[in-house]
Structures are given as structure tokens and as C-alpha cells.
Amino acid sequence: xxxxxxxxxxxxxxxxxxxxxxxxxxxxxxxxxxxxxxxxxxxxxxxxxxxxxxxxxxxxxxxxxxxxxxxxxxxxxxxxxxxxxxxxxxxxxxxxxxxxxxxxxxxxxxxxxxxxxxxxxxxxxxxxxxxxxxxxxxxxxxxxxxxxxxxxxxxxxxxxxxxxxxxxxxxxxxxxxxxxxxxxxxxxxxxxxxxxxxxxxxxxxxxxxxxxxxxxxxxxxxxxxxxxxxxxxxxxxxxxxxxxxxxxxxxxxxxxxxxxxxxxxxxxxxxxxxxxxxxxxxxxxxxxxxxxxxxxxxxxxxxxxxxxx
Amino acid sequence: xxxxxxxxxxxxxxxxxxxxxxxxxxxxxxxxxxxxxxxxxxxxxxxxxxxxxxxxxxxxxxxxxxxxxxxxxxxxxxxxxxxxxxxxxxxxxxxxxxxxxxxxxxxxxxxxxxxxxxxxxxxxxxxxxxxxxxxxxxxxxxxxxxxxxxxxxxxxxxxxxxxxxxxxxxxxxxxxxxxxxxxxxxxxxxxxxxxxxxxxxxxxxxxxxxxxxxxxxxxxxxxxxxxxxxxxxxxxxxxxxxxxxxxxxxxxxxxxxxxxxxxxxxxxxxxxxxxxxxxxxxxxxxxxxxxxxxxxxxxxxxxxxxxxxxxxxxxxxxxxxxxxxxxxxxxxxxxxxxxxxxxxxxxxxxxxxxxxxxxxxxxxxxxxxxxxxxxxxxxxx
Numbered sequence: 246x247x248x249x250x251x252x253x254x255x256x257x258x259x260x261x262x263x264x265x266x267x268x269x270x271x272x273x274x275x276x277x278x279x280x281x282x283x284x285x286x287x288x289x290x291x292x293x294x295x296x297x298x299x300x301x302x303x304x305x306x307x308x309x310x311x312x313x314x315x316x317x318x319x320x321x322x323x324x325x326x327x328x329x330x331x332x333x334x335x336x337x338x339x340x341x342x343x344x345x346x347x348x349x350x351x352x353x354x355x356x357x358x359x360x361x362x363x364x365x366x367x368x369x370x371x372x373x374x375x376x377x378x379x380x381x382x383x384x385x386x387x388x389x390x391x392x393x394x395x396x397x398x399x400x401x402x403x404x405x406x407x408x409x410x411x412x413x414x415x416x417x418x419x420x421x422x423x424x425x426x427x428x429x430x431x432x433x434x435x436x437x438x439x440x441x442x443x444x445x446x447x448x449x450x451x452x453x454x455x456x457x458x459x460x461x462x463x464x465x466x467x468x469x470x471x472x473x474x475x476x477x478x479x480x481x482x483x484x485x486x487x488x489x490x491x492x493x494x495x496x497x498x499x500x501x502x503x504x505x506x507x508x509x510x511x512x513x514x515x516x517x518x519x520x521x522x523x524x525x526x527x528x529x530x531x532x533x534x535x536x537x538x539x540x541x542x543x544x545x546x547x548x549x550x551x552x553x554x
Numbered sequence: 555x556x557x558x559x560x561x562x563x564x565x566x567x568x569x570x571x572x573x574x575x576x577x578x579x580x581x582x583x584x585x586x587x588x589x590x591x592x593x594x595x596x597x598x599x600x601x602x603x604x605x606x607x608x609x610x611x612x613x614x615x616x617x618x619x620x621x622x623x624x625x626x627x628x629x630x631x632x633x634x635x636x637x638x639x640x641x642x643x644x645x646x647x648x649x650x651x652x653x654x655x656x657x658x659x660x661x662x663x664x665x666x667x668x669x670x671x672x673x674x675x676x677x678x679x680x681x682x683x684x685x686x687x688x689x690x691x692x693x694x695x696x697x698x699x700x701x702x703x704x705x706x707x708x709x710x711x712x713x714x715x716x717x718x719x720x721x722x723x724x725x726x727x728x729x730x731x732x733x734x735x736x737x738x739x740x741x742x743x744x745x746x747x748x749x750x751x752x753x754x755x756x757x758x759x760x761x762x763x764x765x766x767x768x769x770x771x772x773x774x775x776x777x778x779x780x781x782x783x784x785x786x787x788x789x790x791x792x793x794x795x796x797x798x799x800x801x802x803x804x805x806x807x808x809x810x811x812x813x814x815x816x817x818x819x820x821x822x823x824x825x826x827x828x829x830x831x832x833x834x835x836x837x838x839x840x841x842x843x844x845x846x847x848x849x850x851x852x853x854x855x856x857x858x859x860x861x862x863x864x865x866x867x868x869x870x871x872x873x874x875x876x877x878x879x880x881x882x883x884x885x886x887x888x889x890x891x892x893x894x895x896x897x898x899x900x901x902x903x904x905x906x907x908x909x910x911x912x913x914x915x916x917x918x919x920x921x922x923x924x925x926x927x928x929x930x931x932x933x934x935x
Contacts, residue, residue: 282591465603
């Protein structure tokens, strides 16, 4: 049973999210060190902190005729939306707010990043940055529908849009087991809205870091933080949606939540450097021709099961 | 409590470095890339992300304004150094890091000063022109180069874009530098001068050159792991590792990249250069042998690397007629990279912007060769 408890989770939830993001960045730095042939020393774990210090000390950038209001608005939106998205995710058996439409809330926050990132690309008044912003919109057109069907599948099976109800409906069998396509589509969607790894197209090297290309200092810190916070939030949401939530033997619920979240996060971080960046023009074709029909068929399975019940 | 000093010290512990090679600076660039990889200092893709501007290679007066522009676009705190030779790299990086840690608090934010060549507002106004379907669409002019991450430095391509489709591509003037022979073609230059050069030595240089090109292409394709592996293998080759030590890693790398369906899916059909068309334009080497798209060209490189790694100990003298340089034969005093530049505009026109960088990287003209050629033209004229 998920309960909304007092005021203190309002502070704890963002702190936990931040801790997860710091671990993800440190893990990524560790993998980078290993691939580059450096010994993976403990100092690598300090990389996220050094990065924060570097960006705080760095002068923010101003460009001629930049649209500063919209630029800042966009840059702030990305991490803020990520933090807001965790409000509905239960940790153990507690959530900040177990809304009856929790899945819709999560999805709405994720779509806010569309606006945020596009504005962040538009603001600096620079060609590559704008291209980066548009690339995210193009990528969004490809990943969003499969992601929505992936979110709908567990909601249909649980006959509820509340995240707590969905976690509870998996007594016995995890949704990841009998909805593998939805689970895979969801994980791909997480990488895509965090625009990291194979979905790093909006910040691609071929357009001189695209949407990140003109940002420095605090602006860059917020956008980069937004990416990793979204990755962590997506990993945390996978637990109640597909992996049985906080249920598990032996240890208390919060420990199971943390363990499962970190496992999903580890898989996502590992995948970041293993694939080339997917060009949105080619991925869109694949998404519409293959992924959308597959995820619709997947959503049909729980619908039929529920009808038959 | 003053937080600025510890903050600056922490920031200087892991600065991001904008590494810029000037034409003729390949050896210094390789030394820098290797050192930064082992020190764990990330390479910045843009000046906005960088704290240190490290110029690798000899002075190039024609490119000085472009370098100064990069410097102007870097946010404080920042430091700048030039390493003209590979030996100077370690010292230059160390000096910059000390300077970064000691710098006083950054000043107020300011816009980079305009150098008078940029139109007001930084971006030219869009004009309209008919596109390929006969519709009237906005046109945008965009220059690639002379300095970009994973780009042949000094090369400039002026693009006219409609949407993300390149309508027109024009090559800019190639800057000339004083300098030594091109690093990658050095064994062939020595053989041409009458010196006895082993075929094994040439194979080693060629394999390293292909791995360098592959590292650039894979980095642009966003495949971080494979790009790092290519650069590690390149450095091992240049360090003189033996065939036996390299074989398993090279084979594994070549197999993984050549068989990657994702990479093939992302690059197939882009930048198609037929074999006959290539030969007619004077292109030789892997680009002509591949006779196809970007995917065909990187697979040709991979096959060549696997073959060359088997021949590292070959004591036979280099026969330049049979054993081509990494970018082909230099016919009639013209370096092979020049022919690669000639076919480039034709390949770029009609391509999408996302494919443009991959097409350039898949041909990978060598800035050293181009600079040497421009030098000869200048001295002749």
C-alpha cells in the first residue's frame, strides 16, 4: 500500500534523485576510464563533483541578440521537470503524492522537456544550437508514441493510472516478464528523453554539441544535470511500472526500491557508450514502422487479459 | 568565507581542453590526444565548454584570426598554450592548469567582441530560394571549419542549407604553412627521396593513419567506446607494438565495427562515390577501392588495418607502386588529399546536414598534405 506521508518526502525525494544522478555520472566516468586504458581509481568517483565546481566557476555565456528570457526558461525547465516527475514515484511504500493519474503526471513532465530543450536551442541565436533543439523535437516525434504505449500497457493491466496501484497489481508476476516489449520501449524512451548515449542526437558531435554547444557555466550545469536527473528518474519509474515496485523478501521496501532503481540505472549507463548515436531521421522511420505497431500489439495483450478476467 | 579560491582549484583539477591542430601538426596532436586520454582530461567539442585552448602544431598565420575567435568565445577562467612539437605538449598542459588554478575570480559576463566580419546579431538573415521540389524555402548560409572537433583543420566548406538539406557546398581557400613532410605519408616521402624504407614500417604507419581516421568517424557517429578503442590501438601501433600483441585486439575491434548493424544502418546510402567516378577525379587509395558509401569506406579501412597489422615485421623494401599511402598515391606532385577535396562538394550537395560531417570524415583529407601542397603552389606562383 502506497501512502502519502507528511511534508518531509518533498525534501527527500529530490535529494535521492540527485544522489542517483551523481552515482550515474560517476559510473559513466568509471566506464570511460576503463575504456581509455586508465586505472579506474577511486578519484574517478569525484568526477561529478569536480564537474559541478568547474561549471560553477565558469563564466556564463552571452551572445549577441540572444533571446535571454526564453533561453534561461528552457534551461531551467529541463531539470525542474525531472525533479517534478519523481513526486509520483513511490520509494519503498511512500510517495510524495500518489496521484490517481500518476502516469499521466510523469508523462506530462517528460513532455515539458520538449518545450524546455527546444527553447534552450532557440535562445542563443546560433545555428547549431537551433539545429540541436529541432533535433530533439524530431527525436520526440519518433520516441514519444512508443513510450506512451509502453506506459499505457502496465496501466491497462492494473486498470489504474496511479503508480502505486500499478506496483501493487504485480503481486506474483512482474509486468516486465509478460510485457517485455513495453519494458524495452520504455527503457529506450528513458534514454531518449534524457538525450544521452544513442539518443544524444540533439547534442551530437556532428553539430558541435548542438543544443549544449553555446551554453557555459550555470546554464550548462542545469542542462547537463537535467539529462542525468531524467535518466535517474526514468530508472526509478521503471521499478513500480515493470519490476514489482517495493515488493521483495527479506529487506524493507525502500531497500528493494533503491536496489532495483540502481540496477536499471546501471544497465542504462552501461548502454550509453556501446552504441552509435541514432540519427533521428532514420530512427523516426524505424519507430513508426516497427516500434509503434509492436507497442500497440503489446498494449493489446493486457487489454485482452483484463477483459477476460 | 571565500569560496572562489577552492572552487577554482577544484575546477582546474579536471579542465576540459579544446585541442586544435594546425596543418602540419599531426605529430603534436597525436601526442596531445594520447596524454589527455591517459590523464583523463576530456576534450571539449566547442569553445563554450573549454577551459584550456591547446594549439598543437606549427604557427599558421592564415589561421590566426580563426584561433583568436575560438579564444574569444571561451568563457573565463581560461588559459591558452601552443605546443609546436610533441615534446612540448606535457609542459603546455601543465602550465595552463597552474594558470587556471591561480586566476582571480572571473570578471563580469561580456559578449565576445565582434571582429567586424559578422553580420549584426551574429546570424545572417534568411533569404528564400526555390528548393529541389520547386517550393520557395528559407536559405541559411553556414560555414564548416576551419576548426571543428574531429575535422581536418584548415579546411573550410561554405554550405547553403534549406531545412537540413545542403543545396550548395563550396570549398574555401587552403592555408599554407611552413613545416615538415606530412606525418602520415612520411615513409612514402622518404622512399620517394631514395631512402630505403621497410614495407613493415609503411604498413604500421598506414594502419595507424586508418585507425586515426576511424577514431574521428566513430566519434562523430557518437560511438564513444569504439572511437576510444580505435585511438588506443593507433597509439599502441605508433609505440611500436608487435603483431602478436596487437592482433587479437585489432581483430576484435574490426569485427565489432564492421558487423555493427546500427552503424551500417546509420551510414548506408550517404556520400556514394563510385569507383569509376573516384578514379576519374584522381582519387586513389581506400576511397577509390571502396567505391561506395560511407559504410563501404569505413569497412575498407577496417580490412586494410587487419591486413597491415599482419605485416608489421615485413623487412622487404617499400614499393610505392604496389603499397599505397594511407590516402592513396600522390600523382604528378599532387597529394592524394587534394583529389579527396575535389570530390567533396559533389558528395555534400543534396545530403542532409547530419550526413555531411560523416561524409567528410569518411574521406578524411589530411590537412598536412593539403598545407604542403598549398605551400608548393604559393612558392611556384
